[in-house]
Amino acid sequence: QKEVEQDPGPLSVPEGAIVSLNCTYSNSAFQYFMWYRQYSRKGPELLMYTYSSGNKEDGRFTAQVDKSSKYISLFIRDSQPSDSATYLCAGSTNAGKSTFGDGTTLTVKP
Amino acid sequence: DAEITQSPRHKITETGRQVTLACHQTWNHNNMFWYRQDLGHGLRLIHYSYGVQDTNKGEVSDGYSVSRSNTEDLPLTLESAASSQTSVYFCASSEGAGTGENEQFFGPGTRLTVL
Numbered sequence: 001q002k003e004v005e006q007d008p009g010p011l012s013v014p015e016g017a018i019v020s021l022n023c024t025y026s027n028s029a030f031q032y033f034m035w036y037r038q039y040s041r042k043g044p045e046l047l048m049y050t051y052s053s054g055n056k057e058d059g060r061f062t063a064q065v066d067k068s069s070k071y072i073s074l075f076i077r078d079s080q081p082s083d084s085a086t087y088l089c090a091g092s093t094n095a096g097k098s099t100f101g102d103g104t105t106l107t108v109k110p
Numbered sequence: 111d112a113e114i115t116q117s118p119r120h121k122i123t124e125t126g127r128q129v130t131l132a133c134h135q136t137w138n139h140n141n142m143f144w145y146r147q148d149l150g151h152g153l154r155l156i157h158y159s160y161g162v163q164d165t166n167k168g169e170v171s172d173g174y175s176v177s178r179s180n181t182e183d184l185p186l187t188l189e190s191a192a193s194s195q196t197s198v199y200f201c202a203s204s205e206g207a208g209t210g211e212n213e214q215f216f217g218p219g220t221r222l223t224v225l
Contacts, residue, residue, distance in 0.1 A: 006152075032212040043200055043216035044153070088153065092212040096141045096160065096204055102152030 003027050006089055006101025015110050019076040023089035023101045026070065030091035033065045034098065035074045038086045047087070048074065079108045112137045116201050116217040124225055129188040131220050133201030141204040142184040143214065144168075144176060146197040153200065159184055191224045198222075 006023045013019055021035075032051055036044035048063040050056045056063045064073040072089050086105045092098040114135040123129050135142065144156040145168075155168030157176040165176050173195060175187045188195055198221050202214040 034213055036216075041219075043218050045216065046213045049213045094212075096212055097143075097155070097158060098212065098214060099155075100153040102150070 001026060002101075003099045004089060004091055004101040007104055008102065009104035010107065011104060012107045012109060013079055015079060015081060015108055017079050017108070019074075019079050019083070019106060019108075021074040021076075021087050021089070021104050021106070023072040024070055025072065025091045025099075027091060027093070027099070028070075029093045030099075031094055032092040032098075033063070033072050034090040034092070035061075035063055035072075036088040036090065036100075038088060038103070040085075044088055076106075079106075081108050081110050084108050114201060114203055114215055114217040116199075116220050118220060119218065120221045122223045122225065123191050125191060125193060127191050129191050129222065131186045131188075131199055131201075131222070133184050133186065133217060134182055135201075135203040135215075135217075136182065137203055137205075137215065138181060139203035139205050139215075140181070141214075142178070143202045143204075144174070144184065144186045145200045145202065146170065146195075147200060147219075148197050156186065156199075157184075188222075193224050196222060196224045 035048040037047045038044040053067040060077045062075040086103040088103045089101045090098040117132045143158040145153040159178040201217040204214045
């Protein structure tokens with residue numbers, strides 16, 4: 001079993017929709033949780049970074065972490081065609097090494 | 111501006127040849143990582159380093175080696191390239207263990223084809 005499992009997708013939504021991207025993890029030592037966005041033929045870029053449980057909001061993006069159920073979510077409000085990309089979740093211990101999910105490819109149609 | 115660069119961006123080589131992929135970061139980060147990304151497998155960790163002279167194996171380290179002689183560089187060497195090593199390779203860096211700054215910054219990637 002992988003340490004981080006991500007809903008595989010692909011996901012296709014109309015512009016303006018609310019998008020929910022989800023991951024589960026098995027390593028109880030994870031304290032840091034990240035979401036990365038990767039456009040085609042580019043390197044991943046950090047989108048959201050969360051420590052421990054709770055919510056974090058940044059514009060149209062909200063990251064949620066529930067450590068009791070080992071569940072990580074990313075919500076995108078008012079989705080735009082420019083949000084079309086692959087989204088990777090990741091968990092990390094204090095040591096610095098991260099474990100990534102396989103990614104969910106999102107397409108937002110105008 | 112601080113950045114992380116990779117070279118070459120594209121490489122075609124033949125089976126059995128030694129290949130070295132360069133990674134250079136100007137963030138002054140202690141941690142550096144090498145990943146490969148293949149369809150259906152996401153990002154898989156090859157090797158990583160927590161500082162100068164420190165190297166560690168990741169989940170797919172067979173056939174690869176790294177060395178860390180300074181803070182800025184972590185070159186990845188394929189000792190004898192195999193067709194199974196055709197992939198996109200990403201280098202990343204992060205500030206350091208215990209700092210709480212675990213977010214990684216990625217380079218643009220190297221697309222390697224082994225014929």
